[in-house]
Amino acid sequence: MRRTTTAPRWLLLTSVGAATMLTLTACGGQAETPATGPTLSDEPVTLSFTWWGNDVRHGITEELIAAFEAEHENITIEPQYTDWAGYWDKLATTVAAGDAPDIIQMDEKQLSTYAANGVLLDLGTLGDQLPTGDFPESVLGTGALDGTQYGIPVGINTYTYMANVDVLDSLGIELPDDETWSWDDLNEIAEEVTAASGGAVVGSQSWGFEDGGLNNWLRQHGESLYAEDGSPEVTASEKTLAAWWQNLLDVTEAGGTPVPSATIERESAGLAESFTATNQSAFGPWWSNQVAALRDASGQNLVPLMVPTPDEGEDAAAYYKPSMFWSASAKTEHPGEVALFLDFLANSEEAADLLLAERGVPANDKIRAYITPKLDEVNQEVVDFLDKIAPRVGDAPPATPPGGGAIETIIDQHTQRVLFGEVTPEDAAASFIAELQQALDDAAI
DSSP states (O other), X not given: OOOOOOOOHHHHXXXXXXXXXXXXXXOSSOOOOOSSOOOOOSSOEEEEEEEEOOXXXXXXXXXXXXXXXXXXXXXXXXXXXXXXXXXXXXXXXXXXXXXXXXXXXXXXXXXXXXXXXXXXXXXXXXXXXXXXXXXXXXXXXXXXXXXXXXXXXXXXXXXXXXEEHHHHHHTTOOOOOTTTOBHHHHHHHHHHHHHHTTTSSEEEOOOOSSHHHHXXXXXXXXXXXXXXXXXXXXXXXXXXXXXXXHHHHHHHHTTSSOOHHHHHHHHTTOGGGSTTTTTOEEEEEEEGGGHHHHHHHHOSOEEXXXXXXXXXXXXXXXXXXXSOEEEEBTTOSOHHHHHHHHHHHHHOHHHHHHHTTTTSEXXXXXXXXXXXXXXXXXXXXXXXXXXXXXXXXXXXXXXXXXXXXXXXXXXXXXXXXXXXXXXXXXXXXXXXXXXXXXXXXXXXX
């Protein structure tokens, strides 16, 4: 299921002092931290805390708040939450009014934009009050920009290809070996499924509507979407982008994926109406944290597989993507209390017992090991999958530069045009690069 993230316009057009001069690059962990952190107040302190989510998340988060407040009687956490659709407009409005929440649930595509505009606190200034030693460098680095830690990863997931074992068994088709399968193998088996079912089931749900699949494809071909040195530059080549769309176009024309009109209709309908969730496709690209929801919706045996690779693909092309970050306001008047709350959320077993995998499999290695036996069967399988894919995981991708939040809208539009024959894959690649680069350039104004 895709999510479209658009950076708030005021952030794209505003610079706050020298913060806009940040060189944005993901790096391994935070810079050297002071031996001590900020002082704590003996007086009553109120911290505002904002997050997005559904009613289940809201309930769990309020339990977290109550548990923390019970341990720190002079600290009150003021909850501010909404659903995903309204979250960024609300956050942008409060920040523009000079009333940024003390603790902010942050998304990867927005982290650099808010950091560059001086909104987010350098978490390194919290010192030993916010230890991060139990986070692997490749994961912690996703929340760091130019050596400064602006976000603590909450949960991790990775890109997968879901396979419906029940559908494959009913057609007498074996589950492929995901240790060795290639994109050609996926396309061939997808076409086989469609033919064997008489069109009642398509081989694979289409891809090409969000940046997770694109990032994997680029990394498999030795490229990255953005510049490795952190400059706001699109570095993906037209050739590799065109090959990505050509691959989708070829398998679609061969019947291995749905007809374009059906694909577009399901893409806008959400996870529960997808070809995967309704058992109308044998395969589909999804994130590992969506396994439980897909199984619940389908009622069948869905298993995550590693992403196919080119026959001569790059090693370490997979990556762990944070589900979200814990960040803080640079203008908070109570950094010591913020550190206490972030430490509770990120490092405490008490918080882990409440969160379980609601915000993704914990990014903290120690907490993940602690909580795994307490997870349900599906989430334990997800943990096993994340461990299985570890040998293929490379460094974190370059951070999304300010303006990069527009990428999913741009990808969506170009994939639709390719599928409907309005543009060639080559023209789509050139146009995609130009539009995404323009979004980055506009954000730098």
